[in-house]
Amino acid sequence: MVWGMRMHIVSMLFLGLSSFFCGLFFFIKAFNGESDVVEWEIISLNSSSICFVMIFDWISMLFMAFVLLISSSVMYYSGSYMSEDKNFNRFMYLVLAFVFSMVMMVLSPNLISILLGWDGLGLVSYALVIFYQNEKSANAGMLTVLSNRVGDVAILLSIGLMMSLGSWNFLYYSYYIMDNDWVMMKFLVMLAAMTKSAQIPFSAWLPAAMAAPTPVSALVHSSTLVTAGVYLMIRFSPALESSSVQSGLLIISCLTMFMAGLGANFECDLKKIIALSTLSQLGVMLSILALGYPDLSFFHLLSHALFKALLFMCAGVLIHSVSNYQDIRCMGCLVKFMPLSVSYMMVANLALCGFPFLAGFYSKDMILEIAFLSWINFISLILYVMATGLTVSYTLRLVYFSLSGSFNLGFLTNVSDEDSIMTNSMTLLGFSAVIMGSILSWLLFPEPYMICLSSLMKNLVVLVSILGGGLGYMLNLVNVSYNLSSLNNYGFVVMSGSMWFMPFLSTKNMSKVYLNSGENMEKLMDKGWYEYLGSQGLYYCFSKLFYVLNDLQVNSIKVFMKMFIVSVVILLFFFFV
Secondary structure, eight states, rough: OHHHHHHHHHHHHHHHHHHHHHHHHHHHHHTOOOOEEEEEEEEETTTTTEEEEESSSHHHHHHHHHHHHHHHHHHHHHHHHHTTTHHHHHHHHHHHHHHHHHHHHHOOOOOTTTHHHHHHHHHHHHHHHTOOOOOHHHHHHHHHHHHHHHHHHHHHHHHHHGGGGGBBBTTTTTTTSSSSHHHHHHHHHHHHHHHHHHHHSOOTTHHGGGGGGGGHHHHHTTTSSSHHHHHHHHHHHHHTOOOOHHHHHHHHHHHHHHHHHHHHTTTHOOOOOOOHOOOOOOOOHHHHHHHTHHHHHHHHHHHHHHHHHHHHHHHHHHHHTTTHHHHBBOOOOGGGGGGGHHHHHHHHHHHTTTTTTTHHHHHHHHHHHHHHHHHOOHHHHHHHHHHHHHHHHHHHHHHHIIIIOOOOSOOOOOOSOHHHHHHHHHHHHHHHHHHHEEEEEEEHHSSOOOOOOOHHHHHHHHHHHHHHHHHHHHHHHIIIOOOOOOHHHHHHHHHHHTTTHHHHHHIIHHHHHHHHHHHHHIIIIIIHHHHHHHOOOOOOOHHHHHHHHHHTTTTOOOHHHHHHHHHHHHHHHHOOO
């Protein structure tokens, strides 16, 4: 156990140094404009080479630096958060395996070698979601792994389609597969990204995955599992230009963004509120990518990872302090007892809302202005505007209930900032949530965008944010102080808070369909035609053949007489015909 308690420090130092060197390599690659590709040919089959490929360019190095930086903070944070757990060592090994899978996925530009990280993320995430061994965790883990298997099947099918090119290095063929003949492959890649990034109709697993420990949530929902689909689409973005797939992705991502923002306003679980905000921001990333701006999507991916990991870590401190309650209605007035943790949480919340000059401002403001400037349909524009207002609304609702509202804790609750390991682990991410937005904007966009908008469109984001925040705050005051207005609109509240009934549709009804179809297929195929044409049929044919061979080997006169008679009959038939 002593080694386990030291393990979080060793892991933090190793991941932190790795992040520093990746950042150093990023500057070298970015300023020299070069990329290194390492390729190992495993087998060559019909002129198609199956290779293990790793690419070291500025995108992979910068993303790896952020992943390893957040992972190092989470590992140090876990040393205190998970210290009382009996399976502490197993937890640390699983998190390290999770980080390794993400690194393999980031470095691979090959559809076959990308499976090492892609399937590794799905497998280890299942092991982490079911870490607390109870029924809720088991159900959440099963929903998570089965939803992600749909994307795995899509990747396998796209591998089969890409075999005709002779290679699976999709970066080399991005401009070739822009042709309309490759729409099916682009659709399969988009499907895989939608399952990993939990877009509609695969959104149910992301809030359910909150059954995992909070450090896992900080890692999974900021820079690893849910961002793997966005990263894959960024790599595939040259092939998606002027494709019909882009239009479908735009509508789906905008709907996901709006649905998650609406659901977060009716959710009371602290971790699920933050998970729904992650889902909303994933919709922002994929929507701007569908509009043809992968660099902006990558910018928001990096800045969002910092403040979202900080937000989850702050939520973990709050949950620990209030006797492991996750309901925000059981919190309140925490700003008086936990000033440091609440300050970090407010920084993360303001960065999420796009408060000026924090990390989220530079990416979100540019994304919304570019979206308003682009050729975008009216429905997507309305969904963008409403999702922006809902983001501020659920953030202020969270602040009101948990941080600044009335005192709702138990009388014997000991709430303080005394845990130095958890507060110190949030310090680096707290400073990053303040300054990294501007630094990233200077690095990724050295030449400024020219954005020309009318005064109304330019100020629309600010107006909608103020309106959404004020409306959300006032509705919560009315709902809590005067009358429970949510009970008067119970149907709407249930529909919105349950993500448009998606968890029910993804579990109960779909399981019936899967089980019934599986039972019918088993009767028809496994116990039907496969038996007749497969094992039993082969057994019958071979057994009859063995009897004939046995008679031939013993030189039976009956066999030769039968063969002679058959031969004569055949010859007579051909002679008279």
